[in-house]
Amino acid sequence: MTAPHQHLTGLALAPLHDAGDQGRDIDQGALVRAARDLLSALGADVDAEGLRETPRRVAEALTELLTPQPFRATTFANDDGYDQLIVARRIPFHSLCMHHMLPFHGVAHIGYLPGGRILGLSKLARVVELYARDLQTQERLTTQIAGWLQRELEPVGIGVVLEAEHMCMTLRGVQKSGSTTVTSALYGLVRDDARTRQEFLALATSSCPDR
Ligand SMILES: Nc1nc2c(ncn2[C@@H]2O[C@H](COP(=O)(O)OP(=O)(O)OP(=O)(O)O)[C@@H](O)[C@H]2O)c(=O)[nH]1
Numbered sequence: 272m273t274a275p276h277q278h279l280t281g282l283a284l285a286p287l288h289d290a291g292d293q294g295r296d297i298d299q300g301a302l303v304r305a306a307r308d309l310l311s312a313l314g315a316d317v318d319a320e321g322l323r324e325t326p327r328r329v330a331e332a333l334t335e336l337l338t339p340q341p342f343r344a345t346t347f348a349n350d351d352g353y354d355q356l357i358v359a360r361r362i363p364f365h366s367l368c369m370h371h372m373l374p375f376h377g378v379a380h381i382g383y384l385p386g387g388r389i390l391g392l393s394k395l396a397r398v399v400e401l402y403a404r405d406l407q408t409q410e411r412l413t414t415q416i417a418g419w420l421q422r423e424l425e426p427v428g429i430g431v432v433l434e435a436e437h438m439c440m441t442l443r444g445v446q447k448s449g450s451t452t453v454t455s456a457l458y459g460l461v462r463d464d465a466r467t468r469q470e471f472l473a474l475a476t477s478s479c480p481d482r
Pocket residue numbers: 368369370407408409410437439440444445
């Protein structure tokens with residue numbers, strides 16, 4: 272029997288299952304202590320009134336940013352035989368880069384060419400959220416979104432394009448504010464059929480006229 276992830280060319284390298292969508296075990300007590308130690312190491316008076324609750328707030332903020340929200344992948348039978356691209360454009364997201372734990376944020380464009388089933392539209396945004404709430408690289412986030420679509424929907428083609436600005440490149444370090452990074456994951460007919468590929472990329476890029 273052929274594994275489902277082998278239906279689409281290019282997707283064989285993507286992990287079939289990823290622990291990322293299960294979330295992580297966060298030790299709240301240790302996190303609060305670590306935030307307090309961090310403030311202390313920065314020379315802050317951790318007992319000052321304004322800072323007293325900060326370790327708890329930092330712990331809660333990080334927990335919120337790193338806790339994916341599970342959801343059900345609602346799909347519907349493609350009874351009408353819809354066989355054109357379905358593209359959700361400009362889905363905003365933010366995530367934390369795994370190298371500096373600083374935010375990166377931008378927009379995702381997600382498209383697929385349906386097979387037997389179509390996906391509830393909101394799920395395209397939910398899957399971005401699911402994987403964005405992790406310590407990430409933009410490349411990994413892009414690939415995980417495409418891998419999820421393949422597992423849940425087994426479409427004929429998938430296209431994912433992310434455009435993001437990384438705070439670690441703009442606020443600090445090389446400080447190139449305004450620069451953005453584009454990553455993509457194209458599979459199946461969206462990758463291999465020139466016309467479909469062109470159509471998807473045109474739709475994805477035409478969604479940013481003001482950028
Ligand atoms: N490929 C990839 N790199 C990332 C991403 N987010 C941050 N980085 C990079 O991770 C790299 C870490 O490099 P290091 O040289 O160890 O860190 P650094 O000394 O802080 O590097 P600078 O940012 O150049 O000052 C940097 O080049 C970051 O720009 C991402 O999503 N994907």
